[in-house]
Amino acid sequence: MFNMDWTGEYVAFIVFSAVIISGAVFMINFTKVVHMVVSLAAVFIGIAGMFVLLQAEFLAFVQVLIYAGAISILMIFGIMMTKHGDREAESKSRLHKIAAGIGAIALFGILFYAIRQTEFPAQEQPLHGAEDNAMEIGKLLFTGYVVPFELVSVLLTVAFIGAIVLAKKEANE
Amino acid sequence: MLSSYLMVAAILFCIGLYGALVKKNAVIVLLCIELMLNAVNLNLVAFSKYGVGASLTGQMFTLFTIAIAAAEAAVGIAILIALFRARGTVNVDDYDEMRR
Amino acid sequence: MNTMFSEIAWLIPLFPFVAFLLLLASGRSGQGLGVTIGTVGSLASLVLSILVLMEHMSDGSKYYQDGFKWIDLGSFQLNIGYEVTNLSALMLVVVTAVSFLVNVYSAGYMKGDERISTFYSYIALFTFSMLGLVLADNMLTLYIFWELVGVCSFLLVGFWFTKPAARAAAKKAFIVTRIGDAGLLIAILLLFWYMPDHALDFVRIENVFEGQSGTVAAGVTTLIAILIFVGAVGKSGQFPLHVWLPDAMEGPTPISALIHAATMVAAGVYLVARTFDIFQASPAAMETVAYVGGFTALFAATIGIAQNDIKRILAYSTVSQLGYMMMALGLGSLTGGIFHLFTHAFFKALLFLGAGSIIHAVHTQNINEMGGLGSKMRITAWTFGIGALALSGIPPFSGFWSKDAILTTALHENPVLFVVGIIAAFFTSFYMARLFFLVFTGRPKGEGRIHESSLTMTIPLIILAVFAIGAGFVETPWNNTLGEWLTGAAGADHSGSGLVMVVSTAVGALGIYLGWLVFVKGTIARDAVSSRAPWLVGLLERKYYIDEIYAAVIVKPLRGLGSLLNAIDQYIIDGIIAIIGGTAVLLGRGGIRLQNGQVQTYGLITVLGLVILIIAVVGRRFWS
Numbered sequence: 033m034f035n036m037d038w039t040g041e042y043v044a045f046i047v048f049s050a051v052i053i054s055g056a057v058f059m060i061n062f063t064k065v066v067h068m069v070v071s072l073a074a075v076f077i078g079i080a081g082m083f084v085l086l087q088a089e090f091l092a093f094v095q096v097l098i099y100a101g102a103i104s105i106l107m108i109f110g111i112m113m114t115k116h117g118d119r120e121a122e123s124k125s126r127l128h129k130i131a132a133g134i135g136a137i138a139l140f141g142i143l144f145y146a147i148r149q150t151e152f153p154a155q156e157q158p159l160h161g162a163e164d165n166a167m168e169i170g171k172l173l174f175t176g177y178v179v180p181f182e183l184v185s186v187l188l189t190v191a192f193i194g195a196i197v198l199a200k201k202e203a204n205e
Numbered sequence: 206m207l208s209s210y211l212m213v214a215a216i217l218f219c220i221g222l223y224g225a226l227v228k229k230n231a232v233i234v235l236l237c238i239e240l241m242l243n244a245v246n247l248n249l250v251a252f253s254k255y256g257v258g259a260s261l262t263g264q265m266f267t268l269f270t271i272a273i274a275a276a277e278a279a280v281g282i283a284i285l286i287a288l289f290r291a292r293g294t295v296n297v298d299d300y301d302e303m304r305r
Numbered sequence: 306m307n308t309m310f311s312e313i314a315w316l317i318p319l320f321p322f323v324a325f326l327l328l329l330a331s332g333r334s335g336q337g338l339g340v341t342i343g344t345v346g347s348l349a350s351l352v353l354s355i356l357v358l359m360e361h362m363s364d365g366s367k368y369y370q371d372g373f374k375w376i377d378l379g380s381f382q383l384n385i386g387y388e389v390t391n392l393s394a395l396m397l398v399v400v401t402a403v404s405f406l407v408n409v410y411s412a413g414y415m416k417g418d419e420r421i422s423t424f425y426s427y428i429a430l431f432t433f434s435m436l437g438l439v440l441a442d443n444m445l446t447l448y449i450f451w452e453l454v455g456v457c458s459f460l461l462v463g464f465w466f467t468k469p470a471a472r473a474a475a476k477k478a479f480i481v482t483r484i485g486d487a488g489l490l491i492a493i494l495l496l497f498w499y500m501p502d503h504a505l506d507f508v509r510i511e512n513v514f515e516g517q518s519g520t521v522a523a524g525v526t527t528l529i530a531i532l533i534f535v536g537a538v539g540k541s542g543q544f545p546l547h548v549w550l551p552d553a554m555e556g557p558t559p560i561s562a563l564i565h566a567a568t569m570v571a572a573g574v575y576l577v578a579r580t581f582d583i584f585q586a587s588p589a590a591m592e593t594v595a596y597v598g599g600f601t602a603l604f605a606a607t608i609g610i611a612q613n614d615i616k617r618i619l620a621y622s623t624v625s626q627l628g629y630m631m632m633a634l635g636l637g638s639l640t641g642g643i644f645h646l647f648t649h650a651f652f653k654a655l656l657f658l659g660a661g662s663i664i665h666a667v668h669t670q671n672i673n674e675m676g677g678l679g680s681k682m683r684i685t686a687w688t689f690g691i692g693a694l695a696l697s698g699i700p701p702f703s704g705f706w707s708k709d710a711i712l713t714t715a716l717h718e719n720p721v722l723f724v725v726g727i728i729a730a731f732f733t734s735f736y737m738a739r740l741f742f743l744v745f746t747g748r749p750k751g752e753g754r755i756h757e758s759s760l761t762m763t764i765p766l767i768i769l770a771v772f773a774i775g776a777g778f779v780e781t782p783w784n785n786t787l788g789e790w791l792t793g794a795a796g797a798d799h800s801g802s803g804l805v806m807v808v809s810t811a812v813g814a815l816g817i818y819l820g821w822l823v824f825v826k827g828t829i830a831r832d833a834v835s836s837r838a839p840w841l842v843g844l845l846e847r848k849y850y851i852d853e854i855y856a857a858v859i860v861k862p863l864r865g866l867g868s869l870l871n872a873i874d875q876y877i878i879d880g881i882i883a884i885i886g887g888t889a890v891l892l893g894r895g896g897i898r899l900q901n902g903q904v905q906t907y908g909l910i911t912v913l914g915l916v917i918l919i920i921a922v923v924g925r926r927f928w929s
Contacts, residue, residue: 132909
């Protein structure tokens with residue numbers, strides 16, 4: 033990992049991953065809920081940067097729009113609507129925390145081991161369609177993936193209606 | 206390079222998992238779940254670029270995942286609000302209906 | 306040849322059995338019912354038994370057998386049946402007569418006991434078992450009834466189970482006789498193994514062993530005979546298994562009469578008499594029987610001198626008299642043994658019932674606390690006196706004739722045993738004199754009004770007294786009726802019986818005279834022996850420390866072993882169980898804590914489970 037050239041991509045990668053991981057860690061450790069959401073937004077933006085590095089500009093754009101924009105704002109609204117002060121309450125018991133930490137670290141260890149052990153085969157051909165990413169995705173979306181695309185639209189509509197129904201105040205309350 | 210992305214995704218996933226298991230505020234738990242979803246997205250896109258059969262399929266999947274995650278977040282928040290209205294709390298520890 | 310009554314002899318045990326079932330069904334409801342049903346049942350058996358006996362006496366119908374197939378195992382076939390021989394006919398009468406009289410007597414003695422119905426049902430079951438034993442036509446049937454008798458004795462000795470002593474005595478009786486029963490069971494198994502065609506019925510056994518035909522090897526024969534004798538030793542209270550018999554006095558007194566006179570202890574003698582051919586085929590077994598019997602006779606008689614409990618004295622005298630019977634059988638005199646069994650049944654039942662009458666009146670069993678009862682309880686005193694004289698072997702009472710028959714045989718066969726018998730006879734008359742004089746003469750010691758027992762109790766005494774006087778005349782040196790009838794052989798050799806009669810009478814009289822000197826006249830001080838040799842009196846009072854020896858040698862190690870096994874069971878086996886159970890409980894507790902309904906906990910468990918699963922599946926590559 034360290035014997036590669038310090039290309040611009042690599043530097044960018046390091047920066048973004050630092051943003052992502054530190055954002056995630058801050059999110060876990062902050063006590064103020066709003067701070068958590070802000071650091072989470074940083075994570076989302078970092079991931080968007082990663083997408084750019086991975087030649088998925090369209091996705092990066094979508095990521096910023098939906099995650100960093102919509103979902104973060106939604107969460108802030110959720111927090112405000114539930115009037116939960118703006119502080120994270122006392123956390124779970126110590127035993128629970130330790131067990132969860134052990135579980136998470138063990139899982140990471142396993143993943144780490146698996147990633148290190150795997151010999152990823154060489155690429156057959158470089159990613160084509162990277163030049164005009166949005167165009168290619170649009171083509172694919174309306175040819176090969178048209179049925180899932182329509183299904184997702186239906187799903188979004190259902191979720192939209194469902195969210196309204198769930199969240200609205202009951203008339204006879 | 207691929208393994209570096211995977212490693213970042215793994216770290217992100219595990220942090221999200223830890224948060225989902227530990228946090229008390231239901232909204233934060235939802236946030237952590239989003240974090241885990243993002244880790245998966247990162248994996249998909251990384252494979253889309255560096256995988257054996259590099260193609261846009263991974264990005265398509267990510268697109269759908271983001272859409273569904275958005276729907277999930279919306280519905281999740283709606284449920285939380287309804288729950289909060291019914292129980293007066295968003296503390297996950299107080300949601301122990303499954304015991305009954 | 307008329308076998309009319311013998312054909313229905315199977316009804317004899319059935320009467321008491323029906324009585325038992327009726328009493329069992331009626332429960333505690335009928336108080337007076339128990340007496341009626343039990344007495345009627347035993348009376349019916351008695352009448353039928355007498356008819357059977359008369360039939361056997363009137364003509365030569367010696368034998369009747371009938372039965373049905375019970376188990377068919379390949380070439381082996383097991384029957385349950387009954388047979389009536391002269392011997393069993395005689396035993397039937399003895400058993401039913403004593404049982405009937407005990408039934409009548411108990412109506413008075415047990416009056417007011419709230420479990421009198423239960424008592425009568427036990428007696429009925431006991432009588433049934435004993436009659437079944439007498440009528441059994443093969444070893445296995447006999448063994449079944451043999452065990453039934455043991456169970457009944459357990460129930461009856463422990464009848465007053467609220468008394469700890471009675472409980473202990475019942476257990477002791479059961480366990481000690483069990484040792485003997487084990488011997489008998491092994492003997493039966495050996496017989497089954499070695500007999501041609503695995504036959505177990507007495508007729509075949511008789512045929513095989515008669516005249517030492519050699520069908521069964523001599524060593525095996527001796528072994529079988531000794532093992533059968535072990536069974537008899539257990540039931541008949543012979544040394545060294547005599548310890549249960551005196552303790553069994555904790556039961557109600559009529560039961561003592563029933564057990565010690567006619568049923569249980571007689572079962573041992575009857576068993577030896579029934580399988581007499583096996584014994585005759587083995588001289589070694591015969592000698593064993595004779596010596597054990599002779600030793601027991603002397604041994605128990607000496608203990609009897611030092612006891613103070615009226616029932617215990619009688620118990621030891623029973624042990625002693627049973628020793629006489631065994632000795633007679635061992636010396637080859639079937640007639641002598643059975644004759645003594647026959648007379649002993651009557652006078653010992655008389656003595657026990659008399660003792661019961663005394664205890665009923667004075668409410669104590671210690672003879673030192675009695676005295677001067679003779680004038681207040683005339684019938685009891687007279688009848689008891691007759692019984693005592695019969696037991697002491699004073700002519701013309703029945704005991705004299707039967708003891709005389711035994712001693713005559715002993716004189717012919719084995720002079721050593723003759724001397725033993727004479728000495729035992731002396732001690733017998735001495736302790737009976739002591740018992741009689743202490744109880745009936747002298748000044749009254751207890752306070753309160755003492756009066757004669759009711760008619761239901763005295764009438765059986767009178768009837769038994771008549772038998773105690775007269776029963777001996779069926780077999781005298783001049784009149785060999787019983788012997789001829791019983792064995793079918795010509796009269797036994799009675800030469801020298803004059804000498805025996807003189808000696809035994811003199812010895813008996815001497816014993817009584819000595820007792821009179823000590824306990825009435827006071828010429829010899831009562832503590833003449835105890836002041837000079839206290840150890841001797843102590844030895845006798847403690848029954849030669851047999852119980853203590855058993856406790857030290859057998860009971861303690863067994864108890865230690867038992868507590869060791871118990872500890873293993875309690876701490877190791879139970880510990881393992883407790884660990885398993887505790888683990889399950891702990892797991893359950895943990896499960897309850899996990900089952901708190903919180904999604905996050907479930908999620909945590911899922912993650913941990915996943916990690917463990919992955920490690921378990923993937924981790925194999927590290928180890929293998």
